[in-house]
Amino acid sequence: xxxxxxxxxxxxxxxxxxxxxxxxxxxxxxxxxxxxxxxxxxxxxxxxxxxxxxxxxxxxxxxxxxxxxxxxxxxxxxxxxxxxxxxxxxxxxxxxxxxxxxxxxxxxxxxxxxxxxxxxxxxxxxxxxxxxxxxxxxxxxxxxxxxxxxxxxxxxxxxxxxxxxxxxxxxxxxxxxxxxxxxxxxxxxxxxxxxxxxxxxxxxxxxxxxxxxxxxxxxxxxxxxxxxxxxxxxxxxxxxxxxxxxxxxxxxxxxxxxxxxxxxxxxxxxxxxxxxxxxxxxxxxxxxxxxxxxxxxxxxxxxxxxxxxxxxxx
Amino acid sequence: xxxxxxxxxxxxxxxxxxxxxxxxxxxxxxxxxxxxxxxxxxxxxxxxxxxxxxxxxxxxxxxxxxxxxxxxxxxxxxxxxxxxxxxxxxxxxxxxxxxxxxxxxxxxxxxxxxxxxxxxxxxxxxxxxxxxxxxxxxxxxxxxxxxxxxxxxxxxxxxxxxxxxxxxxxxxxxxxxxxxxxxxxxxxxxxxxxxxxxxxxxxxxxxxxxxxxxxxxxxxxxxxxxxxxxxxxxxxxxxxxxxxxxxxxxxxxxxxxxxxxxxxxxxxxxxxxxxxxxxxxxxxxxxxxxxxxxxxxxxxxxxxxxxxxxxxxxxxxxxxxxxxxxxxxxxxxxxxxxxxxxxxxxxxxxxxxxxxxxxxxxxxxxxxxxxxxxxxxxxxxxxxxxxxxxxxxxxxxxxxxxxxxxxxxxxxxxxxxxxxxxxx
Numbered sequence: 001x002x003x004x005x006x007x008x009x010x011x012x013x014x015x016x017x018x019x020x021x022x023x024x025x026x027x028x029x030x031x032x033x034x035x036x037x038x039x040x041x042x043x044x045x046x047x048x049x050x051x052x053x054x055x056x057x058x059x060x061x062x063x064x065x066x067x068x069x070x071x072x073x074x075x076x077x078x079x080x081x082x083x084x085x086x087x088x089x090x091x092x093x094x095x096x097x098x099x100x101x102x103x104x105x106x107x108x109x110x111x112x113x114x115x116x117x118x119x120x121x122x123x124x125x126x127x128x129x130x131x132x133x134x135x136x137x138x139x140x141x142x143x144x145x146x147x148x149x150x151x152x153x154x155x156x157x158x159x160x161x162x163x164x165x166x167x168x169x170x171x172x173x174x175x176x177x178x179x180x181x182x183x184x185x186x187x188x189x190x191x192x193x194x195x196x197x198x199x200x201x202x203x204x205x206x207x208x209x210x211x212x213x214x215x216x217x218x219x220x221x222x223x224x225x226x227x228x229x230x231x232x233x234x235x236x237x238x239x240x241x242x243x244x245x246x247x248x249x250x251x252x253x254x255x256x257x258x259x260x261x262x263x264x265x266x267x268x269x270x271x272x273x274x275x276x277x278x279x280x281x282x283x284x285x286x287x288x289x290x291x292x293x294x295x296x297x298x299x300x301x302x303x304x305x306x307x308x309x310x311x312x313x314x
Numbered sequence: 315x316x317x318x319x320x321x322x323x324x325x326x327x328x329x330x331x332x333x334x335x336x337x338x339x340x341x342x343x344x345x346x347x348x349x350x351x352x353x354x355x356x357x358x359x360x361x362x363x364x365x366x367x368x369x370x371x372x373x374x375x376x377x378x379x380x381x382x383x384x385x386x387x388x389x390x391x392x393x394x395x396x397x398x399x400x401x402x403x404x405x406x407x408x409x410x411x412x413x414x415x416x417x418x419x420x421x422x423x424x425x426x427x428x429x430x431x432x433x434x435x436x437x438x439x440x441x442x443x444x445x446x447x448x449x450x451x452x453x454x455x456x457x458x459x460x461x462x463x464x465x466x467x468x469x470x471x472x473x474x475x476x477x478x479x480x481x482x483x484x485x486x487x488x489x490x491x492x493x494x495x496x497x498x499x500x501x502x503x504x505x506x507x508x509x510x511x512x513x514x515x516x517x518x519x520x521x522x523x524x525x526x527x528x529x530x531x532x533x534x535x536x537x538x539x540x541x542x543x544x545x546x547x548x549x550x551x552x553x554x555x556x557x558x559x560x561x562x563x564x565x566x567x568x569x570x571x572x573x574x575x576x577x578x579x580x581x582x583x584x585x586x587x588x589x590x591x592x593x594x595x596x597x598x599x600x601x602x603x604x605x606x607x608x609x610x611x612x613x614x615x616x617x618x619x620x621x622x623x624x625x626x627x628x629x630x631x632x633x634x635x636x637x638x639x640x641x642x643x644x645x646x647x648x649x650x651x652x653x654x655x656x657x658x659x660x661x662x663x664x665x666x667x668x669x670x671x672x673x674x675x676x677x678x679x680x681x682x683x684x685x686x687x688x689x690x691x692x693x694x695x696x697x698x699x700x701x702x703x704x705x706x707x708x709x710x711x712x713x714x715x716x717x718x719x720x721x722x723x724x725x726x727x728x729x730x731x732x733x734x735x736x737x738x
Binding site: 095 | 409410411457460461463483485486487488489490491492540541542548550552581583584585588591593623625626627628629630666667699700701732734735736737738
């Protein structure tokens with residue numbers, strides 16, 4: 001039971017451990033590509049557009065996953081540990097899981113406001129900014145505005161511009177490459193937008209109901225009217241009373257389409273749809289939500305195709 | 315006097331004339347183009363601002379949000395706001411870059427979590443009142459500077475206020491090290507690191523009560539250093555080393571400055587599939603016990619957690635199976651006591667609002683390894699929203715003295731403000 005020198009020994013042990021770990025660190029450094037980690041698949045798609053083959057992009061959330069409820073798994077720490085750049089949606093979309101990942105990953109480059117931490121919301125047009133008092137009586141509100149802004153191609157362009165600028169900052173020798181990739185992306189987006197607008201022209205002004213408030217940028221851009229949500233308040237599960245009221249409103253207003261994200265249960269939407277003579281459309285809020293929606297362009301191709309299909313013959 | 319004024323005036327005039335910028339050089343074509351572009355951008359910005367203002371004017375007053383957000387409200391008032399409001403939202407016009415954040419400029423995130431408890435039935439081994447406001451946890455968290463963040467958790471209980479945790483985390487260290495200094499729950503096992511409100515039960519397992527210091531646990535002032543270790547691809551390995559003063563509940567007690575306690579942990583994690591993962595940990599703690607500097611207590615722990623959460627239905631279903639095993643070796647007279655205890659617990663999320671779970675407990679006592687208690691619990695949790703929960707736990711205990719206990723506990727947890735997310 002002798003414990004003399006215990007203090008000294010613990011200190012020594014800890015120092016030895018630290019020294020041993022020190023030697024193992026910093027092996028994966030000299031990679032030629034920039035390692036970019038994004039929180040969502042959409043940001044990954046945009047980064048890939050402008051970064052081309054000069055970046056390695058990984059997304060934490062999958063496209064078919066609810067970005068509000070991602071688990072802060074240690075495997076994501078492995079991604080962040082080596083990241084040169086972390087791109088996030090911001091506006092508190094990831095507040096439930098990203099902060100502990102950032103503070104645990106041991107990577108100084110991606111800490112808040114460090115040069116390798118980019119909040120993409122600063123570039124985008126943000127809707128639903130609360131103008132009055134905000135409280136959780138409104139549900140799980142986002143007091144900084146609606147974070148689902150990437151669903152407007154114009155915001156995609158703005159965010160891509162911001163990412164390209166940031167990549168150029170981190171890799172000045174490739175600045176021209178990123179700029180050229182951005183210009184090319186922007187040109188292709190303009191062309192695609194013309195196509196999408198033409199496709200949606202017959203349906204402008206149509207009324208829809210959505211499950212969660214994921215779609216303000218999308219519906220504003222393509223001219224749909226959101227008449228209500230299946231969630232009584234953001235983040236609050238549907239309730240019988242609200243469901244009945246919603247059904248009555250849909251009949252009164254002639255709402256024929258319900259948009260549901262792929263990560264929500266279809267039971268309530270289906271029963272509302274059958275009660276109100278409407279149809280449920282599973283729309284993707286993110287790249288990778290289905291196999292076909294494999295990049296930023298195909299996401300809109302997919303979603304707008306679904307919309308056209310739903311409105312046809314009505 | 316007048317002369318002085320005149321001189322001052324002269325000085326002021328001279329100063330302003332010096333301060334005026336030099337006349338601009340004649341613009342080059344490049345310059346003009348750039349300025350035109352800047353002007354164009356400004357006009358666009360102004361246009362969108364005008365549009366925003368117009369739309370804001372066209373809207374009725376902002377929806378009232380004064381109603382309380384109690385569980386009842388969340389569950390029962392689902393009043394459907396008029397469609398017009400839904401279409402327009404709080405403000406329809408967009409702004410580049412999100413809302414001004416003036417209201418919380420540089421303020422830390424502040425949160426308060428209430429934990430109200432009601433207990434029926436008898437338990438003379440772990441007595442507690444029928445009704446209690448068990449704890450109010452005040453959390454204050456912020457980034458301190460580019461190199462560190464700070465977290466404070468103050469626990470207001472029926473017996474006073476306690477600094478549950480208060481530490482600075484250095485996030486900007488070289489070579490992937492993360493260091494923490496302050497008072498903190500030590501990294502011994504899993505349950506020891508968890509605050510009451512993040513537990514999947516109302517109480518803590520018997521093994522925690524008997525061997526690891528109960529609710530307070532191994533929670534002490536000191537410092538901690540951790541780092542992710544190099545490992546084969548896909549395997550997460552993390553080592554943590556902590557040194558504390560040596561005072562933790564009834565487990566460790568420091569009698570002199572050199573009576574420090576030490577906690578070490580090695581954690582391995584692997585995604586088995588996209589939905590399933592396995593988390594394994596080994597922990598060790600060593601310190602001096604209440605009998606004096608020459609009496610050591612050592613704890614060995616291992617924990618295994620299996621989680622399943624389908625990504626496409628993450629808000630509806632999940633399953634967690636967690637087991638912790640603790641071996642305690644306590645030096646005392648006449649002979650050292652070697653006690654073993656464990657729990658095995660599972661939780662299943664049935665749907666968005668309901669979770670059911672169960673736990674089996676068994677543990678010998680640290681001071682007398684001949685006495686072993688066991689028990690089991692059944693837990694049902696209802697979530698009106700993410701910010702409140704009602705939990706019921708039936709607990710059966712078979713204590714070594716030969717008496718069975720049977721209790722029903724009901725807990726109401728509610729959360730105000732911005733409580734930082736907890737580590738996985």
